Amino acid sequence: MALKKKGEQSSEDSKKRKRVGFAKIDAGIEANECIKVFLVSKKDPLRFESVAIEQIFGIVGCVSESDKQSGTMMCFMQDKFVSSAEEVVAENSLCVNPVDLNQFFEEEGKIYGFKDLKIKIWLSSISFLAYADITFESTSDGGKGITDLKSKLQNIFGESLLDNREEFLQSFTTERDYVGSVVSSGEVICSETLNTHNDKPNTSDSGSYTIEVIRMELRSMPIALLYSRLMPLAFLFIDGSSPIDISDPRWEIYLVIKKMIDYSGESNFCALGFATVYRFYRYPESWRLRISQILVLPPYQGQGHGRRLLESINTVSVSKNIYDVTAEEPSDYLKHVRDCVDTMRLLSFEPTTPALEPIVSQLKQTNLSKRISKFPLNPPSALIESARDKLKINKKQFLRCWDALIYLSLGQGDYKSMENYRNCVSDRMRADVLGKDVVGTAGKCLIEVPNNYDHEFTFVVFRSRAFEGSDGLEKVANGEDQASQEEQFIRLVDERLKEIAGVANKVSMHRRSCAA
Numbered sequence: 001m002a003l004k005k006k007g008e009q010s011s012e013d014s015k016k017r018k019r020v021g022f023a024k025i026d027a028g029i030e031a032n033e034c035i036k037v038f039l040v041s042k043k044d045p046l047r048f049e050s051v052a053i054e055q056i057f058g059i060v061g062c063v064s065e066s067d068k069q070s071g072t073m074m075c076f077m078q079d080k081f082v083s084s085a086e087e088v089v090a091e092n093s094l095c096v097n098p099v100d101l102n103q104f105f106e107e108e109g110k111i112y113g114f115k116d117l118k119i120k121i122w123l124s125s126i127s128f129l130a131y132a133d134i135t136f137e138s139t140s141d142g143g144k145g146i147t148d149l150k151s152k153l154q155n156i157f158g159e160s161l162l163d164n165r166e167e168f169l170q171s172f173t174t175e176r177d178y179v180g181s182v183v184s185s186g187e188v189i190c191s192e193t194l195n196t197h198n199d200k201p202n203t204s205d206s207g208s209y210t211i212e213v214i215r216m217e218l219r220s221m222p223i224a225l226l227y228s229r230l231m232p233l234a235f236l237f238i239d240g241s242s243p244i245d246i247s248d249p250r251w252e253i254y255l256v257i258k259k260m261i262d263y264s265g266e267s268n269f270c271a272l273g274f275a276t277v278y279r280f281y282r283y284p285e286s287w288r289l290r291i292s293q294i295l296v297l298p299p300y301q302g303q304g305h306g307r308r309l310l311e312s313i314n315t316v317s318v319s320k321n322i323y324d325v326t327a328e329e330p331s332d333y334l335k336h337v338r339d340c341v342d343t344m345r346l347l348s349f350e351p352t353t354p355a356l357e358p359i360v361s362q363l364k365q366t367n368l369s370k371r372i373s374k375f376p377l378n379p380p381s382a383l384i385e386s387a388r389d390k391l392k393i394n395k396k397q398f399l400r401c402w403d404a405l406i407y408l409s410l411g412q413g414d415y416k417s418m419e420n421y422r423n424c425v426s427d428r429m430r431a432d433v434l435g436k437d438v439v440g441t442a443g444k445c446l447i448e449v450p451n452n453y454d455h456e457f458t459f460v461v462f463r464s465r466a467f468e469g470s471d472g473l474e475k476v477a478n479g480e481d482q483a484s485q486e487e488q489f490i491r492l493v494d495e496r497l498k499e500i501a502g503v504a505n506k507v508s509m510h511r512r513s514c515a516a
């Protein structure tokens with residue numbers, strides 16, 4: 001090879017050098033873009049494209065020759081017949097959307113070193129074991145290395161991620177009774193027999209199934225193992241979920257189980273959702289229950305199972321005379337479901353109606369838009385205490401439901417009382433958010449922030465430097481800042497009123513359907 005002196009490069013060489021110097025660094029692909037998760041309830045048997053199988057080989061594990069050749073197998077998912085895994089994707093009925101897969105991959109949630117990467121995670125809703133089907137055209141280190149997919153997926157799925165496709169397929173048979181055998185020693189908290197066709201309480205024996213909520217302490221071995229298989233689901237579907245220490249004896253789990261008798265007369269058990277609950281000591285001799293994770297599997301959401309879980313936790317808390325029940329960082333939808341459940345309970349709680357009457361009649365009579373002193377919506381403290389004592393509803397949760405109870409009692413057609421109600425909610429929030437002295441708020445800024453508690457609203461109020469002179473004295477807020485602060489505040493009030501109306505409407509619909 002001839003050595004070239006400095007300054008003697010041909011123009012061709014310098015072009016090459018430029019190309020090398022500016023070679024594109026691998027931009028990676030976001031995990032959310034290339035990973036799809038499927039919940040599979042039946043094998044019968046599950047077919048994977050042969051090309052995928054070739055490529056899984058060596059990454060996730062080994063597959064047998066017969067599996068590679070089983071290209072004509074058929075696949076059933078959620079009782080729908082489909083002829084190939086690709087069609088399963090197209091059917092999309094059980095393709096579920098995790099909250100955010102990027103969070104499991106460092107470097108902005110990206111995977112590096114793969115061309116045309118596609119990852120399908122098959123999750124068995126029978127055994128909660130998982131299998132990864134990985135396909136790609138080629139791998140190369142484009143400056144960011146080649147992501148170790150196996151270890152990344154194991155970080156999510158742990159032991160429940162199987163290397164062996166055959167073992168995964170077999171689990172549909174070998175683990176058919178897995179859930180049933182684990183929950184057989186649990187305590188049945190609620191049981192409801194429904195009709196297969198319309199999900200209404202069953203009136204005849206045919207076409208029925210039973211939904212049970214079963215409570216178990218997490219420390220015992222078979223249930224601890226089941227939970228370790230369910231934990232990845234919590235990671236995938238609950239925003240910000242973190243593992244819990246199941247060796248702590250104060251953890252318990254509530255499982256929603258569907259029990260069906262199949263054509264051969266055998267019972268089938270299927271887990272549809274779960275909630276983990278921690279028992280906290282409360283001085284001097286009481287306990288509080290805190291809902292840590294609650295998940296209904298995506299195909300079964302919106303069918304009343306979340307409500308059943310919450311009601312079962314409430315039943316246990318009342319029967320064991322727990323101090324109260326709280327929830328850890330509840331999502332907006334969980335807050336909504338919980339508000340519906342507790343508002344219903346409070347409606348049939350005898351002391352509620354007489355306590356509501358004076359407030360509702362004031363709201364109906366007074367024109368509060370011209371108010372001089374503020375009219376409070378506050379419930380009597382004796383009622384808060386009695387709801388805590390008898391229903392185990394904690395104060396913060398009670399106040400959320402109280403708003404819905406007043407709204408329900410007003411009747412939506414009554415414009416004047418609704419306007420009064422809106423003003424009262426707004427006054428209360430203004431006092432909560434900006435401090436009691438509404439006039440002296442110049443310089444206070446309001447920002448929304450995430451938090452670790454289940455506050456109705458999460459914000460920080462601080463005094464902006466823009467309002468302080470060099471002498472540290474407060475200056476008058478300029479009109480623009482005040483206007484934007486007011487705008488933010490009105491938005492918060494509107495959001496809260498929308499939440500209240502959503503709960504009130506659901507509850508009144510539910511009452512009407514119960515009465516019919």
Ligand SMILES: CC(=O)SCCNC(=O)CCNC(=O)[C@H](O)C(C)(C)COP(=O)(O)OP(=O)(O)OC[C@H]1O[C@@H](n2cnc3c(N)ncnc32)[C@H](O)[C@@H]1OP(=O)(O)O
Nearest residue numbers: 293294295296301302303304305306307330331340506510
């Ligand atoms: C502490 C934490 O874990 S926070 C994270 C919470 N979990 C998640 O976000 C994971 C993903 N989501 C889920 O798993 C579920 O959607 C859950 C657990 C939040 C709720 O469970 P679901 O089974 O979906 O709710 P469920 O079917 O019981 O309730 C659905 C509807 O019935 C309504 N409802 C429930 N009980 C009642 C009642 N007693 N009266 C009237 N309406 C009711 C709800 O308000 C809701 O109404 P909508 O039509 O406005 O949505």
